[in-house]
Amino acid sequence: MSCANVIKKERTSVINPLVTCQPMGAMYAVTGIRRGLPLVHGAQGCSTFVRYAFARHFREPSEIAVTSLHEDAAVFGGRRNLISGIGNLAMRFKPSLIGAISTCSSEIIGDDMDGFIKVAKKEMKERMGEEEAEKVKIVPISTPSFVETHFKGYDNAIKALVDNLARDPGESNDKVNIIPGIVSPGDIREIKHILALMGIEGLFLTDISDPFDSPLRPSATEMKPFYPKGGTTVEEICDTSNSLGTISLCGYAGSGAVSLEKKYDVPAAVGPIPIGVQNTDQFLRNLKKFTGLEIPDAILDERGLLIDSMADIASRYLFGRKVAVFGDPAISSGIARFVSELGMIPSVVCTGVESPEFVEEMKKVAKESDEPVDVLIRSDLRDLETHLQENPVDLMIGHSDGRLFAKSLDIPLIRVGFPVYDRVGYHRVPVVGYNGGVNLMDRITNTVFEKCYDDNEYWKLQQ
Amino acid sequence: MRFFKGKKMQNAVKSPKNSEKSDNNGKIINSFNQPDMLQNSQPYSLIKDSSPDKASNGEIVVDHVPESIIKTLESRLDHMCIKKSEDEGGPCCNTASVPGIVTQRSCVYGGARVVLMPITDAIHLVHGPIGCASCTWDIRGSRTSGEDLYKTGFSTNLEEKDIVFGGEKKLFSTIIELNSLYQPSAIFVYSTCVVGLIGDDLKAVCREAEKVTECRVIPVQSEGFRSFNKSLGHQLACDAMLDYLIGTGEMDSKLKSEISTQPTLNIVGEFNVAGDLWAIKPLIEKMGVKVLSVLTGDSCVEDIAKAHHADLNIVQCQKSSNYLARQMEEKYGIPYLKVNFFGIDDTAKSLKIISEFFGNPEMIEKTDELIRTEIETVRSKISHYKKKLTGKRVAVYVGGNKAWSLIRAFEELGMKVIMTGTQNGLPEDYERIMETVSEGTLVVDDANSMELSRLLQKYQPDLVISGAKEKYMTHKLGIPFCDFNHDRITSFAGFKGFINFAKELDRAVSSPVWKFTPKKYQGI
Numbered sequence: 001m002s003c004a005n006v007i008k009k010e011r012t013s014v015i016n017p018l019v020t021c022q023p024m025g026a027m028y029a030v031t032g033i034r035r036g037l038p039l040v041h042g043a044q045g046c047s048t049f050v051r052y053a054f055a056r057h058f059r060e061p062s063e064i065a066v067t068s069l070h071e072d073a074a075v076f077g078g079r080r081n082l083i084s085g086i087g088n089l090a091m092r093f094k095p096s097l098i099g100a101i102s103t104c105s106s107e108i109i110g111d112d113m114d115g116f117i118k119v120a121k122k123e124m125k126e127r128m129g130e131e132e133a134e135k136v137k138i139v140p141i142s143t144p145s146f147v148e149t150h151f152k153g154y155d156n157a158i159k160a161l162v163d164n165l166a167r168d169p170g171e172s173n174d175k176v177n178i179i180p181g182i183v184s185p186g187d188i189r190e191i192k193h194i195l196a197l198m199g200i201e202g203l204f205l206t207d208i209s210d211p212f213d214s215p216l217r218p219s220a221t222e223m224k225p226f227y228p229k230g231g232t233t234v235e236e237i238c239d240t241s242n243s244l245g246t247i248s249l250c251g252y253a254g255s256g257a258v259s260l261e262k263k264y265d266v267p268a269a270v271g272p273i274p275i276g277v278q279n280t281d282q283f284l285r286n287l288k289k290f291t292g293l294e295i296p297d298a299i300l301d302e303r304g305l306l307i308d309s310m311a312d313i314a315s316r317y318l319f320g321r322k323v324a325v326f327g328d329p330a331i332s333s334g335i336a337r338f339v340s341e342l343g344m345i346p347s348v349v350c351t352g353v354e355s356p357e358f359v360e361e362m363k364k365v366a367k368e369s370d371e372p373v374d375v376l377i378r379s380d381l382r383d384l385e386t387h388l389q390e391n392p393v394d395l396m397i398g399h400s401d402g403r404l405f406a407k408s409l410d411i412p413l414i415r416v417g418f419p420v421y422d423r424v425g426y427h428r429v430p431v432v433g434y435n436g437g438v439n440l441m442d443r444i445t446n447t448v449f450e451k452c453y454d455d456n457e458y459w460k461l462q463q
Numbered sequence: 464m465r466f467f468k469g470k471k472m473q474n475a476v477k478s479p480k481n482s483e484k485s486d487n488n489g490k491i492i493n494s495f496n497q498p499d500m501l502q503n504s505q506p507y508s509l510i511k512d513s514s515p516d517k518a519s520n521g522e523i524v525v526d527h528v529p530e531s532i533i534k535t536l537e538s539r540l541d542h543m544c545i546k547k548s549e550d551e552g553g554p555c556c557n558t559a560s561v562p563g564i565v566t567q568r569s570c571v572y573g574g575a576r577v578v579l580m581p582i583t584d585a586i587h588l589v590h591g592p593i594g595c596a597s598c599t600w601d602i603r604g605s606r607t608s609g610e611d612l613y614k615t616g617f618s619t620n621l622e623e624k625d626i627v628f629g630g631e632k633k634l635f636s637t638i639i640e641l642n643s644l645y646q647p648s649a650i651f652v653y654s655t656c657v658v659g660l661i662g663d664d665l666k667a668v669c670r671e672a673e674k675v676t677e678c679r680v681i682p683v684q685s686e687g688f689r690s691f692n693k694s695l696g697h698q699l700a701c702d703a704m705l706d707y708l709i710g711t712g713e714m715d716s717k718l719k720s721e722i723s724t725q726p727t728l729n730i731v732g733e734f735n736v737a738g739d740l741w742a743i744k745p746l747i748e749k750m751g752v753k754v755l756s757v758l759t760g761d762s763c764v765e766d767i768a769k770a771h772h773a774d775l776n777i778v779q780c781q782k783s784s785n786y787l788a789r790q791m792e793e794k795y796g797i798p799y800l801k802v803n804f805f806g807i808d809d810t811a812k813s814l815k816i817i818s819e820f821f822g823n824p825e826m827i828e829k830t831d832e833l834i835r836t837e838i839e840t841v842r843s844k845i846s847h848y849k850k851k852l853t854g855k856r857v858a859v860y861v862g863g864n865k866a867w868s869l870i871r872a873f874e875e876l877g878m879k880v881i882m883t884g885t886q887n888g889l890p891e892d893y894e895r896i897m898e899t900v901s902e903g904t905l906v907v908d909d910a911n912s913m914e915l916s917r918l919l920q921k922y923q924p925d926l927v928i929s930g931a932k933e934k935y936m937t938h939k940l941g942i943p944f945c946d947f948n949h950d951r952i953t954s955f956a957g958f959k960g961f962i963n964f965a966k967e968l969d970r971a972v973s974s975p976v977w978k979f980t981p982k983k984y985q986g987i
Contacts, residue, residue, distance in 0.1 A: 043656050
């Protein structure tokens, strides 16, 4: 019975989408660069709505510039808008990097981004002087909104950064490149924590942990809020070719890693996201493989703490409960695997993209849990809703967009992923690593308590 | 163009392209020939009126700039002004944003969407790539007392092959599919940037689909890049209602008998964000006036279809809906009154002009009594907050209407608006702003994030009123913030709303957290 039933959406329409378009992923990636600014080559809404989405999820300011394409651009092309946009951004913000992100409109009108950027650079040199102009790197990122989803946009951005910036290899830097995927600041911090325990310096492509979770404190040197602290420096991205290896924490963002492997012999390991025991083990094995370092006791203790709490909790409270997981393909497949490690049944896992890796992961989960798993790909939230009406579950794990039907179906929703805008703090709390596993399991268990143990006669939990 | 009197403005008026942008009524003209600011501005050069102080990292220091308000791009200078005397002109407005700055503006599609989205029993179908729908479904904050179909996000999800071969077929089958799934009262079909580019004939598809489904299928030609100003989107949304909805509804006998005994009005430009409508409607009903329809907060398609039977339109958000009221006056002879239900005085005045419009002595008396008792209650309930808020200085940066409609409300709490501005202001908006603000107030048009942050750093207000995009920047500067946008969850309108408003401001301003933020930080 243990099989993954792959179900594809049959409707033409999308009802309550689970994904958004490519540029958003690219904007997220560029925000993770120190003094890096996304410049969206499109209409004003393309930046505004994404800034809004970031603001309400991360509760942080989000600086995204736009070339403000209007009707004349549709007729005559967006050449002037992009060139002057780059110039204005460079003059005013003095960024170290501008990610020039295309959209549906600019792709359709056929703007030659590479060519325009060359002209922009020339103009910048005339206006700012050669030295100042050289300080601003400009990377074109092609993200046609009508192809694939924001996950692909993120992948394209990372690949564009590596392809444009990584320089000919020199001496090894003894670092490991990490492509985190679209995760929360808390997740990146947890990965850094693991690397620190291993004694490895990580090079993140890219690192949104500080830019999207920055302190409110006086700054003596910098004009707030344009450049929050943190982020990966351009110099570091140039240096990625000298690393010991590249680990992408998710299946959908492997192109940059593959590109580094092909061009510079930097070995690549793509996915799975280190959620749960086995996936985190795999991540550590990858680190070990690239660095030759042993796993320290401190990490084995953290693993032991997770296993210890699983032993205390999993069989008594969680075993056999059905879970629906939805959202990001990497995070969802990681969570599905983790809940099956907890003895729960991930009876339906739903994502908005069509991803072979996702299906493969789910087959693995179905086999491990020895239960059938319904795998909804290229789906939307209505698909999941109708599926759950006929195949009820005990719990849902996913982002805030599922809140309305979770309520109407009376299924508790544990918020994980992007976007979470109706609860606070979830972007700070990791779900990756062994510590993330403890967090997530505690949240799941406490939700089960609230749902199933609401009788106040119990003065303690059943043993 | 009576409005632009300032010296700097004259250039703007002389340009034939600029004067095309609005007629004497301030109505936006949907023009292909938007002014090419790229030709007549020098986007690279910073203003030259002083030698900038350089901080250690090469950033230009905001303070110590004597002649200008803050350091900004030369092409942006005319967009900021300080009110000095009665006949001072407002800032230059309604021009394209400078590319590459972080504008706070949205697109035409966004403008159309916010006007129509509160219609609760309709499908709002976005014809375009997935992102346009993904980023905007269920963000309006409009509350409903019944249907909730409007909270569902619908997209045709245009993909590469649709871009190559055209999206009309997909749109048609999507409409048929959605109609059979939901049987909605209407399907609004919004066009996005790519649809304009690939040239799908939205109107023809909607017409065909309407024949098959027998449901109202209403095209909204809201391509995102049609204008730099999302106000065009408001207008296009109003056009959709005017062309396809208003005037198509029949009165049943119940409504007929009600109308024969009661004067009626439509509330235009009230979107029931956080339930604002529910604070306004009861007041009007207490006066003895029947609210025939609301455009568009908490409304149903059939109500709007009957809106042409009303005796009067009252316009709350004049930014988005003056156009609609003017058109309804022209088409159906319905007169309109501009009202404002934010603030005690303005709410009272609004109710008064409605009663005076109907001219029924009994109603006038009833209204006066209503106002008296309501004001008494409000005054007693806000006195506690007023004590704490008096003397605080406020900066307002909003979409349009609220840049002036809130100013009196703050004054009633003893607060002073020192800065106000809008993202998408039209000349008529700034005319109202300049009339309303006191001398010394800074007025700024289409401020980008860098300007906003420099202005806030320089003027150090005690409170900022704006939306989610600006909220976290404000907090990072150590300044309290109050949301007056889609994300608001408390009703601020009417007398009851004013109490909430005062409470909410107090919450923002008096929070102890501001003792620990940069402005007051003394080191540990």
